[in-house]
Amino acid sequence: MKIVYLHQYxxxxxxxxxxxxxxxxxxxxxxxxxxxMVTSDTRPQAQAPSRGWRESNESGIQVHWLPVPYNNAMNxxxxxxxxxxxxxxxxxxxxxLSGDVFFAxxxxxxxxxxxxxxxxxxxxxxxFEVRDLWPAIPIAVGALKSRSxxxxxxxLEKAAYAGAAHIVALSxxxxxxxxxxxxxxxxxxxxxxxxxxxxxQVPPSAGAEFRAKYAWLGDRPMVLYAGTLGLVNGVSYLVRxxxxxxxxxxxxxxxxxxxxxxxxxxxxxxxxxGVKDHNLFFLPSVPKAQVPAVLSAxxxxxxxxxxxxxxxDNSANKFFDALAAGRPLALNYGGWQAEMLDQEPFGxxxxxxxxxxxxxxxxxxxxxxxWLKEAGELAGRLGRERYSADTAALRLSEVLQRAAAARA
Numbered sequence: 001m002k003i004v005y006l007h008q009y010x011x012x013x014x015x016x017x018x019x020x021x022x023x024x025x026x027x028x029x030x031x032x033x034x035x036x037m038v039t040s041d042t043r044p045q046a047q048a049p050s051r052g053w054r055e056s057n058e059s060g061i062q063v064h065w066l067p068v069p070y071n072n073a074m075n076x077x078x079x080x081x082x083x084x085x086x087x088x089x090x091x092x093x094x095x096x097l098s099g100d101v102f103f104a105x106x107x108x109x110x111x112x113x114x115x116x117x118x119x120x121x122x123x124x125x126x127x128f129e130v131r132d133l134w135p136a137i138p139i140a141v142g143a144l145k146s147r148s149x150x151x152x153x154x155x156l157e158k159a160a161y162a163g164a165a166h167i168v169a170l171s172x173x174x175x176x177x178x179x180x181x182x183x184x185x186x187x188x189x190x191x192x193x194x195x196x197x198x199x200x201q202v203p204p205s206a207g208a209e210f211r212a213k214y215a216w217l218g219d220r221p222m223v224l225y226a227g228t229l230g231l232v233n234g235v236s237y238l239v240r241x242x243x244x245x246x247x248x249x250x251x252x253x254x255x256x257x258x259x260x261x262x263x264x265x266x267x268x269x270x271x272x273x274g275v276k277d278h279n280l281f282f283l284p285s286v287p288k289a290q291v292p293a294v295l296s297a298x299x300x301x302x303x304x305x306x307x308x309x310x311x312x313d314n315s316a317n318k319f320f321d322a323l324a325a326g327r328p329l330a331l332n333y334g335g336w337q338a339e340m341l342d343q344e345p346f347g348x349x350x351x352x353x354x355x356x357x358x359x360x361x362x363x364x365x366x367x368x369x370x371w372l373k374e375a376g377e378l379a380g381r382l383g384r385e386r387y388s389a390d391t392a393a394l395r396l397s398e399v400l401q402r403a404a405a406a407r408a
């Protein structure tokens with residue numbers, strides 16, 4: 001089967017960011033499918049001086065790259081322009097590839113435009129993947145404010161669902177959101193985010209080498225946030241938590257690794273609270289291939305979000321990376337992932353609005369070797385048994401083949 005996979009922000013392990021599409025696509029290739037990835041080159045000045053499309057083969061995936069500059073520090077107006085530019089220009093490319101099935105994954109929601117058009121042009125089905133409940137989340141955090149922008153986004157959401165032969169959601173809450181929009185439950189399959197334990201199970205020496213680079217770290221407890229520093233991520237929570245920890249266990253080291261629009265504000269807050277370069281340290285983001293070594297060095301990983309409705313339905317890469325690496329995890333939001341923690345004690349649920357209580361919980365567990373060992377082992381087992389990338393790819397293949405067969 002020929003699959004045209006549309007993902008504006010596709011990453012390989014040598015790049016920065018999530019690699020869900022890469023891991024799924026390379027496994028689809030391994031099953032015998034022909035996969036064409038239509039994506040953007042976000043750093044064209046450094047990688048592709050040409051304004052046109054270029055192609056490369058990534059682990060058997062035929063990747064079509066369109067230069068569209070983008071980074072997490074861009075304002076929302078510039079982001080919308082990047083979304084629109086890619087949507088318009090990728091439409092023709094996708095239509096020309098004429099696959100047996102078109103698989104479009106958000107965000108952004110505008111990926112539905114080339115997916116719908118190419119599907120109709122070729123009389124082949126589109127399967128649409130919902131990674132975030134757009135436009136609900138941008139509206140909740142104030143990214144979409146004007147009535148016209150909100151209406152246009154809501155119309156595009158309905159068009160994406162209506163134009164899809166089937167929908168893949170990354171969490172139960174996302175499925176519920178899609179169903180609430182008027183989609184039949186039978187039309188939606190949940191395929192959560194995934195773990196690749198083989199990639200993340202690195203020798204202890206990898207973590208030791210990372211720690212040896214920093215005199216301020218040594219063998220002290222390390223609490224890690226590795227991910228985007230955006231408005232929805234709410235990483236200021238960790239900065240304030242570091243402040244609370246100073247009076248409880250000043251040897252604990254908080255590490256924020258990433259980049260994004262909130263980066264400067266986070267540095268300013270850390271300086272104001274007196275924690276920057278004291279017990280909290282900022283490090284630049286690293287390619288995905290280097291993340292396993294960083295997690296190996298961590299005593300505990302975190303997954304954070306700002307306290308607004310809808311964020312509890314997320315399926316964050318950093319959550320599943322911690323499982324893949326067998327690391328205890330702390331999160332500060334509710335929803336299905338928090339419910340997992342209630343059932344399987346592989347980490348901590350930190351109260352989002354009570355930082356002193358969160359610091360007390362954290363200080364206690366970071367000095368409990370037995371708990372850390374048991375929580376880490378349980379995290380690793382859950383990653384292997386419930387969220388294997390191999391299992392996710394098999395389920396996706398079945399969804400795509402059913403959609404193609406139904407249209408045929």
